[in-house]
Amino acid sequence: MHPYESAGRTGRAIVVGGSVAGLLAARVLADAFDHVLVLDRDEMPLQAAHRKGVPQSRHAHGLLDKGRAILDELLPGFTADIVARGAVTADTHADVIWYNDGRRMLRAPSDMTALCVSRPTLEAYVRSRVAALPQVEIRAGVAVDGLTVADGRVTGVRTRDEILRADVVVDATGRSNRGPAWLTEHGYAAPPEDTVKAGLVYVTREYRRDPAAQDYAAIVVGHHPANPTSTGTLAAEGDRWIVTLMGVNDDIPPLDGPGFEAYAARLDGPELSRLLATAEPLTEPTRFRIGPSARRRYERCDRLPEGYLALGDSLCCFNPAYGQGMTTAAMAAQWLGQCLRSGRDGLTRRYFAGVTAIVDTPWDITVSGDLRFPHVPGTRTGRVKLLNAYLSKVHVAAQADPFVGQTFLKAVNFLISPQQLMSPRMLWRVWRGRKAQPVAQTAPRDLTPVA
Numbered sequence: 129m130h131p132y133e134s135a136g137r138t139g140r141a142i143v144v145g146g147s148v149a150g151l152l153a154a155r156v157l158a159d160a161f162d163h164v165l166v167l168d169r170d171e172m173p174l175q176a177a178h179r180k181g182v183p184q185s186r187h188a189h190g191l192l193d194k195g196r197a198i199l200d201e202l203l204p205g206f207t208a209d210i211v212a213r214g215a216v217t218a219d220t221h222a223d224v225i226w227y228n229d230g231r232r233m234l235r236a237p238s239d240m241t242a243l244c245v246s247r248p249t250l251e252a253y254v255r256s257r258v259a260a261l262p263q264v265e266i267r268a269g270v271a272v273d274g275l276t277v278a279d280g281r282v283t284g285v286r287t288r289d290e291i292l293r294a295d296v297v298v299d300a301t302g303r304s305n306r307g308p309a310w311l312t313e314h315g316y317a318a319p320p321e322d323t324v325k326a327g328l329v330y331v332t333r334e335y336r337r338d339p340a341a342q343d344y345a346a347i348v349v350g351h352h353p354a355n356p357t358s359t360g361t362l363a364a365e366g367d368r369w370i371v372t373l374m375g376v377n378d379d380i381p382p383l384d385g386p387g388f389e390a391y392a393a394r395l396d397g398p399e400l401s402r403l404l405a406t407a408e409p410l411t412e413p414t415r416f417r418i419g420p421s422a423r424r425r426y427e428r429c430d431r432l433p434e435g436y437l438a439l440g441d442s443l444c445c446f447n448p449a450y451g452q453g454m455t456t457a458a459m460a461a462q463w464l465g466q467c468l469r470s471g472r473d474g475l476t477r478r479y480f481a482g483v484t485a486i487v488d489t490p491w492d493i494t495v496s497g498d499l500r501f502p503h504v505p506g507t508r509t510g511r512v513k514l515l516n517a518y519l520s521k522v523h524v525a526a527q528a529d530p531f532v533g534q535t536f537l538k539a540v541n542f543l544i545s546p547q548q549l550m551s552p553r554m555l556w557r558v559w560r561g562r563k564a565q566p567v568a569q570t571a572p573r574d575l576t577p578v579a
């Protein structure tokens with residue numbers, strides 16, 4: 129029996145929102161309920177395609193290694209299947225050009241896998257697997273307007289045309305979710321909300337990729353106060369580069385081709401400019417202005433209707449520059465599965481009490497990273513200042529010490545706890561490398577796919 133499977137499925141669960149978070153929630157609910165109904169207001173394309181409800185899909189989406197591992201657990205064969213659809217796998221440390229704080233990390237072999245795939249292909253794959261589960265029904269073109277609640281329990285959802293009954297309702301409606309408003313309609317207080325506004329603007333353009341021409345599968349240049357221009361440039365299926373440039377507030381990448389490429393020259397490191405000098409553009413640049421990161425603290429609500437859950441961006445949406453959204457949704461889905469295996473009593477409270485510990489780490493990474501920028505409002509605690517000062521030293525040392533680089537990458541991929549960045553061995557290596565200079569990179573790897 130699959131570890132997520134439980135005998136004796138009963139009842140119906142409704143998931144509102146059929147994007148990555150909603151689909152992963154449906155995957156674990158299908159082990160406990162005999163009918164899992166996923167409702168999405170969009171029409172769902174049969175193939176990988178952009179759609180209105182997920183406008184972020186045109187921009188580079190990195191899947192952290194922890195997220196990839198959970199997807200392999202929930203949908204066995206995920207990595208192999210998605211590679212068969214053209215996704216590029218690479219060594220997260222050896223095959224990615226990383227700049228943090230303007231410091232280029234020394235590339236070195238590791239046991240981490242970066243899976244480079246476009247967001248529509250990833251979502252279409254997950255949808256096809258979840259839709260194939262006998263308990264799951266996906267209804268497209270259905271917008272949910274609210275909840276129905278009786279005697280302290282969620283009893284279903286309201287659409288324009290009908291009421292659909294359910295024992296559990298999951299809000300997976302994303303960044304612009306209405307869950308808190310749905311609760312207040314029934315006399316419940318909206319959850320307290322923490323927000324941080326980093327003011328990032330994404331602009332993305334696709335280029336043709338010749339897999340034999342570069343010895344890397346991604347360029348990730350992080351923004352920092354001395355240079356707020358950043359990029360996530362990822363190889364993708366179909367021999368493409370998805371080139372996302374990010375600016376802050378009004379200093380944003382232009383939407384015309386020459387302006388876009390000129391903006392890339394402002395990045396730390398010459399690699400992207402060199403790439404764009406010869407690569408053939410395939411699309412026009414397209415823009416997305418990122419709203420605030422928002423964390424809804426359901427665990428602090430005195431009262432919630434039993435059976436109500438929230439998962440994915442509706443629970444917490446992050447500054448996407450850190451690539452955490454899909455992985456955090458996967459971790460929350462995994463936790464929901466664990467909660468369901470202990471029964472349904474007190475499910476709402478147990479789920480929210482535990483999921484908050486999952487959200488803590490990505491939220492801390494997002495907030496402490498954003499608070500390095502003077503324009504971002506928020507309280508700079510001593511802990512945040514110390515952490516950021518230490519991370520700057522980590523990035524200096526990672527220019528020459530693969531152990532330091534790898535430990536950092538494992539922490540931001542959620543493979544180890546952030547506390548391990550402060551282990552005695554790390555502290556020693558970071559101190560020893562405090563004056564390190566970039567090391568010339570030798571022996572590039574061949575990333576040409578094997579025929």
Ligand SMILES: Cc1cc2nc3c(=O)[nH]c(=O)nc-3n(C[C@H](O)[C@H](O)[C@H](O)COP(=O)(O)OP(=O)(O)OC[C@H]3O[C@@H](n4cnc5c(N)ncnc54)[C@H](O)[C@@H]3O)c2cc1C
Nearest residue numbers: 145147149169181184189190272302440441448451453454
């Ligand atoms: C520009 C950008 C770049 C990003 N980059 C990354 C990255 O590199 N790595 C990463 O892991 N994450 C990234 N993210 C975050 C990632 O896109 C989300 O975390 C991920 O899509 C999971 O979101 P979700 O499923 O909760 O919501 P969404 O993907 O936003 O989907 C919400 C769904 O709900 C549906 N819906 C909304 N309202 C209703 C309603 N009333 N009734 C029915 N259906 C409804 C919508 O149609 C949609 O399908 C990025 C986000 C942005 C904005």
